[in-house]
Amino acid sequence: MRSALLMVSLVTFGLPSQILAQTLAPEFQAGFGYARLFEANGYSFSAALDQPLSSGRSTVRQALGGGFWYAHTGVASVPDTPEVGRDLLGLGLRYSLGFLNNASFRPFVAVPLQVLHSQVSDNRPTADLLSAALSGVPEAPPPPPVEDQVGGEWGWGTGVEAGLRLVPSERVGVQTSVQVLYQDIYGSDSPNGGWNLRAALTYAFGASKH
Numbered sequence: 403m404r405s406a407l408l409m410v411s412l413v414t415f416g417l418p419s420q421i422l423a424q425t426l427a428p429e430f431q432a433g434f435g436y437a438r439l440f441e442a443n444g445y446s447f448s449a450a451l452d453q454p455l456s457s458g459r460s461t462v463r464q465a466l467g468g469g470f471w472y473a474h475t476g477v478a479s480v481p482d483t484p485e486v487g488r489d490l491l492g493l494g495l496r497y498s499l500g501f502l503n504n505a506s507f508r509p510f511v512a513v514p515l516q517v518l519h520s521q522v523s524d525n526r527p528t529a530d531l532l533s534a535a536l537s538g539v540p541e542a543p544p545p546p547p548v549e550d551q552v553g554g555e556w557g558w559g560t561g562v563e564a565g566l567r568l569v570p571s572e573r574v575g576v577q578t579s580v581q582v583l584y585q586d587i588y589g590s591d592s593p594n595g596g597w598n599l600r601a602a603l604t605y606a607f608g609a610s611k612h
Contacts, residue, residue: 434604444475492516549592557587
């Protein structure tokens, strides 16, 4: 009797947990990109950890995870001035759908929802700013747009990412994607749209199969 109960326990608890450990292992991804935000260009870095919600054999695979995003761009109102720049940091959740899960190439779409912080810095030497102020200009220049003023602001953002993942091995993959972004940081009077071209490496923890 005890042997039978032990066998039932193994089948009931052991096998499902083993299957879940294999099919629902988290996936990590990280990569660099080229971004355009607030009418200025720059580079970006992003990383995410996704927890699959669907079986590893499912044709359509859902995943929910967390993501980190960073971009450094110029400031549109002061072009060609590398001492003036914007640092944009995002942290939040992402939901993704992967298709053709058993193929070596897998289209996917993802939707992030993030808290954002935009920081504009002006690192020009004080002597240069003083010289410009005393250069005989009769009227002071107009203030820059609100999104280009020095300082930091908080907001939120979302968007849609679509791309293609290539899976040359069981755990390691490479992917490329285009992200269409929306940021609400400075209000409706500032540009809210942007985009990001991205290439990344992916790694599936603990899964013997994708």
